[in-house]
Amino acid sequence: xxxxxxxxxxxxxxxxxxxxxxxxxxxxxxxxxxxxxxxxxxxxxxxxxxxxxxxxxxxxxxxxxxxxxxxxxxxxxxxxxxxxxxxxxxxxxxxxxxxxxxxxxxxxxxxxxxxxxxxxxxx
Numbered sequence: 001x002x003x004x005x006x007x008x009x010x011x012x013x014x015x016x017x018x019x020x021x022x023x024x025x026x027x028x029x030x031x032x033x034x035x036x037x038x039x040x041x042x043x044x045x046x047x048x049x050x051x052x053x054x055x056x057x058x059x060x061x062x063x064x065x066x067x068x069x070x071x072x073x074x075x076x077x078x079x080x081x082x083x084x085x086x087x088x089x090x091x092x093x094x095x096x097x098x099x100x101x102x103x104x105x106x107x108x109x110x111x112x113x114x115x116x117x118x119x120x121x122x123x
Contacts, residue, residue, distance in 0.1 A: 003035060003121040007106060011039050011117030014051070020107035024120065026061060027102050031122045033094040034104060038073070040087050041115040045075035051116060052109040053091075059099035068104065069093045075112070 006024035036053070044050070052072045056065040077085045095102070106120060 003123045005119055005121050006034070006104070007118075007120040009106075009108075009116075009118045011041065011115060014108070014110045014114050014116050016110050016113055018107065018109055021056070021105040022107075022120075023062065023105040024103050024122070026100075027095075027104065027122055029098045029100050029102075031095060031098075033092060033123060035121050035123060036091045036093075036106070037119045037121070038089045038091070039117045040078065042087075043115055044077070045112045045114055047075040048112060049074050050110070050112045050114050052111070053118075054107045054109070055093065056105050056107070057095070058103045058105070059101060061101040062103050065105065 006027070007022045009022055050073050052070060054067070055069045057068040058065050071091055078087065078089050080086055104120070106118070
């Protein structure tokens with residue numbers, strides 16, 4: 001199945017604190033998971049934890065939410081496996097529930113000021 005963009009948070013300056021949640025529309029039952037593509041710029045902090053990204057899922061069309069996945073991005077350059085510095089990072093999460101009324105939402109907890117953007121796509 002092709003990727004379908006569900007949520008876009010444009011690259012922008014982020015202050016310390018919470019941002020979101022950003023909620024998808026209802027996800028088709030045939031989907032296998034979602035892919036978050038993060039982007040930063042040259043001003044990314046050099047060290048320490050920068051942002052904690054939490055994904056929650058709803059199986060009742062957004063009435064209630066449960067934790068699904070979480071990732072923490074730390075300071076320092078983002079690198080490929082080959083060692084090249086990049087400004088994008090992919091995080092893929094499989095969906096465990098095929099409810100016809102499921103949605104996902106993402107929330108950011110910024111621990112340091114930075115530039116960050118993300119696109120959440122379903123597949």
